[in-house]
Amino acid sequence: SQQGEEDPQALSIQEGENATMNCSYKTSINNLQWYRQNSGRGLVHLILIRSNEREKHSGRLRVTLDTSKKSSSLLITASRAADTASYFCATSSNSGYALNFGKGTSLLVTP
């Protein structure tokens, strides 16, 4: 299935540092989405990048997409303790109607 895989599985950094998470997928896509999940909560949409875009910014978030390598990265700059969460990339399911999520990167930001 068209399931993204995030790397690393877990990441621990200190406040103020940058955090980079990667996502790889297997087949061609029209777009890729990133979501955040705080502990015990539902997922929250962060950013959508289309296949014809190479980079997109939203506040402290920067997402890149390399369709030739079938990979995307999420960079969080100047991280804060509140950024502690799991981050998931999502691509289209085979039906095109739903999203397939990866297993996520668990980010811990310590003060």
Place this chain on the structure above:
Amino acid sequence: DTAVSQTPKYLVTQMGNDKSIKCEQNLGHDTMYWYKQDSKKFLKIMFSYNNKELIINETVPNRFSPKSPDKAHLNLHINSLELGDSAVYFCASSQLAGASYEQYFGPGTRLTVT
């Protein structure tokens, strides 16, 4: 104002019982989804409805039956619960059907089957 709400938040029940989870969205979206998240945080699509019509029915045991009385509600009924059904179930909605649309998730229902 809660965009996507689910009830109950926690559900503890015994094997063999039948239970329901309810979901409501006040965003005016056409499409709603049910996802299952296992203990390793893997999130898998189960069902999707677009304007009350079923459009996705993944490989899910037929003990699971979704029902959409109107496009703002999508409920999930589970018969003969099994230990393996223990998970967090998320409802989500999007403006229209398709992976190009941002999905809004509910807070989840943690189901524990004993």
